[in-house]
Amino acid sequence: MARRTTQHQTRVGPTSPRARRAGALDVDALLADRTTGIIVCCGSGGVGKTTTSAALALRAAEQGRKVVVLTIDPARRLAQSMGIEELDNTPRPVQGVAGDGRLDAMMLDMKRTFDEVVESQASPEKAQQILANPFYIALSSSFAGTQEYMAMEKLGQIHRDAQKAGTYDLIVVDTPPSRSALDFLDAPERLSSFLDGRFVRLLMAPARGPAKLMTAGFSLITNSLTKILGAQFLKDLQMFVSALDTVFGGFRQRAQRTYSLLQAEGTAFLVVAAPEPDALREAAYFVERLSEDGMPLAGLIVNRASPEPESALPAAEALAGVGRLRREGAGPIAAGLLRLHADQVQLVEREQSLRERFATAHPQVPTAVVPALAGDVHDLEGLRRIGELLAAAART
Template sequence: MSASPAEAQGRRQAPAMDLDALIADPATRIVVCCGAGGVGKTTTSAALALAAAEAGRSVVVLTIDPARRLAQSLGLVELDNEPRRVDVPGIDGELHAMMLDMKRTFDDVVTAHSTPERAQQILDNPFYQALSSSFAGTQEYMAMEKLGQLRASDQWDLIIVDTPPSRSALDFLDAPNRMGRFLDGTMIRLLTAPSRTGFKFASAGFLFFSRIISKILGGQLLRDISAFVAALDTMFGGFRERATATFELLRRPGTWFVVVAAPEPDALREASYFVDRLSAEGMPLAGLVLNRTHPPATTALSATRAEGAAEEVAESGGETAALTAAALRVHAERMQQAAREQHLADRFTSAHPEVAVRTVPAAAGDVHDVDGLRGMAEALTGADDDTPTGTPRTRVLPARRG
């Protein structure tokens, strides 16, 4: 009997993703890893960076996630806002790592694009200190700033970006538009009107506005905001131009986005959101890394047959019957879990048939050192059909034949 259209669609094969060729290609200059929280995105970023360094490239991996997992897995005590060299014996290239410090990056921008006197005014301003530390959207904009700085330095021929968890991972794509809306907003225009024009009606408007808004915000906060905006006035154009330039850099050839997910419904729903968003923005997508899958040691014995064999062995009552039956039941559970994971992967591929997929088996424990990263790098970059069971790395289980 031939398969129904729905069954055939569910078994549609995802294209293979060749991450080995992607990171070894000199034309690849930026790789952005994005995905939901808790799916191994940071480890994936570090493993790709290590593989690229072993292939002879000069790599820096930038994490925007404030967790310390990247530093730990690379054998470093901590990371900060400047790239640190990672000493890995036997690699042909170089590996550096860093973690975005939002406030320090903002401070560096102010210092670089202002006179010393103006920069000090801004740095000492209470409103700036709050803005640079916790204001909504500042982290995403500073991520764009730091990425632009790294790319402009030409010190590294590959930059790998580990983004924050969940949907905020793509918020930095909105940074140029957010900056534009902020700079063009009514409040900013009113605050900057006296410093920009000097006309009496502008000053009068500002005084009228200040009386109203000071009742809401408080007089001191309003004065802090006004002083900050006046001091920052000359930098506004540069902020917007740099953010827009980095945004366009992400669209150009040489940049690739890698979406990371776990074989779980919520994580794959987030992955679908990322894929749709990247497509809408015209961003280049390399594919989906389906991380922490559970492929069985063999696919020759089905779950049903393993459960039946376990019952027969247990009833036989031999010396090793209990142990053998337990092993068969473990295999049956593993096959059932793999089948559930493959079903979820098939649903994703049915919705996004053009997206390449690479499955990565779950490690025995947490990846916390360079050896663990090497193992994951092999799973990410190994030949598609080079697996213990011969199952292509695009899948958890072999495809059933209709």
């Protein structure tokens, strides 16, 4: 008997069924899963990463977990919302957490963390020398990539300590407010390639022994550098680079170890975005990079979604009504209300289509959409509310 196969054939082309979507991100399941040991929140600047990190950490703590949240440059008000005036490099307990869990909060002090690495790696005398070098000072306090290196370094430290002492069973990490979300992941690689760079090796060579490598080409360079920058500059630079050699060899290994920690099971990446083309594009880059590097992506959080209008009246109809009222010179209140409604419908539709496009390109990514709040977070209650909204996304 001939089997009817046509029904089983999958249609292709524009009318084919869409790839299976992963659906909503279940934040509570993620937090409740005891194997989740590290949550990294990443995304481009200005999308609410820090607030999201703090809200997740609080929610986990109130579900009984021992949590530390590592924030990078939080707004003063956010630190205050956790009852801490000045966050610093040491975890401080947050008061008022309900239940048996606990929450500590800290803020990355980039310079302090860097200084500690130097102090732990070099002899006291050598450490002093490095800490006073003008290149080191500028590098440790201002270089655009240092924050990323140090965030990773700190994460590695906390994780090692937590494993040894059992202080925490969950670390929530906020990532630096860089232009690109990828900077965080690229930090160890950039550090390695810097240390392996030709110029660094050349500068190190004379410090290591007889100046055999001082080729004609190289002295040409040092001469022109001296001409442009002055002799002291080169001397400081050479001293700095030779110090790098003794101190940061170990640092590179640590950064790489932290990188593999990020790839391990037990780590969950949450990509945070706003419903804007730029933020979602950054999120897409990040999602692609995570899957390339075999890193565990838990989902996408879209913050600041505009609230859905309550009535289904289409924008075009509302605006047609406004036009009619205007022609008749009547109904000032309704005209205003209908225009507001149309504006909101257009906003929501635009955001939906942006999210829809993201989902079409990345159907495997579970998503939570968090509506915009009217005001900022001022206290734990505000963070709790955001935690609820995050968790509620799974139930809708």
